[in-house]
Amino acid sequence: MSLVELHAIHKSFGELEVLKGIDLKIEEGQVIALIGKSGSGKSTLLRTINGLETINDGTIMVAGKKVGDRDTDVLTLRLNVGMVFQQFNLFPHYTALENVMLSPQVVKKQSKAEAKDVAEEMLAKVGLADKMMHYPDQLSGGQQQRVAIARALAMKPRVLLCDEVTSALDPELVNEVLAVVRQLAEEGMTLVMVTHEMRFAREVCDKLVFMHQGRIHESGAPEDVFANPKTPELASFVGGLA
Amino acid sequence: MAYEFDFGAIVPHWQLLLDGVVLTTELTVIGAVVGVSLGTLAAWARASRAPVISQIVGIYVELIRNTPFLVQLFFIFFGLPALGVKLSEFQAAVLAMIVNLGAYSTEIIRAGILAIPKGQIEAAQSLAMNRVQIFRYVIIRPALKKIWPALSSQIVIVMLGSSVCSQIAAEELTFAANYIQAVNFRAFEVYFVATALYLVMSVLLRWGLKIFGNFLFERRSHV
Ligand SMILES: Nc1ncnc2c1ncn2[C@@H]1O[C@H](COP(=O)(O)OP(=O)(O)OP(=O)(O)O)[C@@H](O)[C@H]1O
Ligand SMILES: [Mg+2]
Numbered sequence: 281m282s283l284v285e286l287h288a289i290h291k292s293f294g295e296l297e298v299l300k301g302i303d304l305k306i307e308e309g310q311v312i313a314l315i316g317k318s319g320s321g322k323s324t325l326l327r328t329i330n331g332l333e334t335i336n337d338g339t340i341m342v343a344g345k346k347v348g349d350r351d352t353d354v355l356t357l358r359l360n361v362g363m364v365f366q367q368f369n370l371f372p373h374y375t376a377l378e379n380v381m382l383s384p385q386v387v388k389k390q391s392k393a394e395a396k397d398v399a400e401e402m403l404a405k406v407g408l409a410d411k412m413m414h415y416p417d418q419l420s421g422g423q424q425q426r427v428a429i430a431r432a433l434a435m436k437p438r439v440l441l442c443d444e445v446t447s448a449l450d451p452e453l454v455n456e457v458l459a460v461v462r463q464l465a466e467e468g469m470t471l472v473m474v475t476h477e478m479r480f481a482r483e484v485c486d487k488l489v490f491m492h493q494g495r496i497h498e499s500g501a502p503e504d505v506f507a508n509p510k511t512p513e514l515a516s517f518v519g520g521l522a
Numbered sequence: 523m524a525y526e527f528d529f530g531a532i533v534p535h536w537q538l539l540l541d542g543v544v545l546t547t548e549l550t551v552i553g554a555v556v557g558v559s560l561g562t563l564a565a566w567a568r569a570s571r572a573p574v575i576s577q578i579v580g581i582y583v584e585l586i587r588n589t590p591f592l593v594q595l596f597f598i599f600f601g602l603p604a605l606g607v608k609l610s611e612f613q614a615a616v617l618a619m620i621v622n623l624g625a626y627s628t629e630i631i632r633a634g635i636l637a638i639p640k641g642q643i644e645a646a647q648s649l650a651m652n653r654v655q656i657f658r659y660v661i662i663r664p665a666l667k668k669i670w671p672a673l674s675s676q677i678v679i680v681m682l683g684s685s686v687c688s689q690i691a692a693e694e695l696t697f698a699a700n701y702i703q704a705v706n707f708r709a710f711e712v713y714f715v716a717t718a719l720y721l722v723m724s725v726l727l728r729w730g731l732k733i734f735g736n737f738l739f740e741r742r743s744h745v
Contacts, residue, residue, distance in 0.1 A: 330648050331647075332647060355650050355652060358647070358648060358649070358650035359650050365641055365645060367641045369639070369641040369645035370642075371642060371645075371646075371660055371664075372642075372664060373667070373739075382659060383649035386651060386655050431649070435649060
């Protein structure tokens, strides 16, 4: 049984069909990179897996259970599926520590002490043990993004979705965030990431999924996909990057 | 012959003026606390996507913002008894202020809510928070912070507007001034003093709201 299974997912915004039947299985411990041109539906697909977009058709199964459209179903889904965004989206009125503690306290009803222990552990993990009392506007972009990762991890999700987590960063800050993601991958965290960092994807991922015009056009192990793309679209996408 | 000023003529009535100041303060405090709470809930309803509630709130807001406060007050005090709701002068005045400030603060607070970046709400959703939790922990404090100066001004406007409540004989400051000048015929002196008192109260209220805002939005760790 896969951790997450998407079957025949269709999604339209008005007249525009953005996902045209997506089938995807995410296995426990797998690290998947979603690549493709701008507008191909990568973000929409990730948002769908997190219940941030409703779907028009198809089914989503998480840990063997079908996700219905009731509010509680979506909340349960999100307990298993964490997400990190391109814009870090930290809560500006809370310190780094409070950002990480908030959801475990209010959603999981953890005690303050318990939530604090977990939050300190997660912030240390992303290398921010010395910045816990800083507010978001006192942190660099790379630091903010690492807090956002710690915040998602504190909920102990079974899979973490990352949507271009380094795209809003200055070039010199990209690596500190990628290092954290790489470490998570090495620890066996299940990850699905949209990325334009092809070298990173190649080194870290087990599977590459190429999206084109709302469909999964081609997928496979990164070595194969990069070395011998089967479709002209992927060939030109990979070629365009070289 | 030139008018001879005699501020001493007010002194025997100081107790009345003081009572008026107290009543105006009571009206303002209750009106502000309950009115802003009402406005907060209404703004949340209006910003959420529950169409029916949102429309009802919309009608309420437009109804109040497009009619005079005096008429709203008369409606509550003289009109509602026809429906069997008989309120005292004070109750009617408080209710009118709550309803009035509620409508104006709905629009002000809604602007603050809409200014919260969508990404922050999505981040909260992805952390499995429900609507109520998101509103309470993620939205309301930054939203109020953004609009606090505008909200403070509105509260001062409502405090000054409470002078209209003298029209239904609620014994606030303006009522006291009207009464005193009717017995001592010292209109200039009485209204001069009343004006000064309103001015002082406005300044104090603004200052108090500023301090309270600083306290609410101050950066202090909750851990
Ligand atoms: N909320 C929305 N309303 C209408 N159209 C949308 C919405 N969100 C996305 N779209 C459209 O859906 C298509 C796919 O968008 P999506 O953001 O999934 O692409 P993407 O692959 O993530 O692109 P990028 O690499 O630029 O982030 C685009 O044409 C986009 O304009
Ligand atoms: Mg995208």
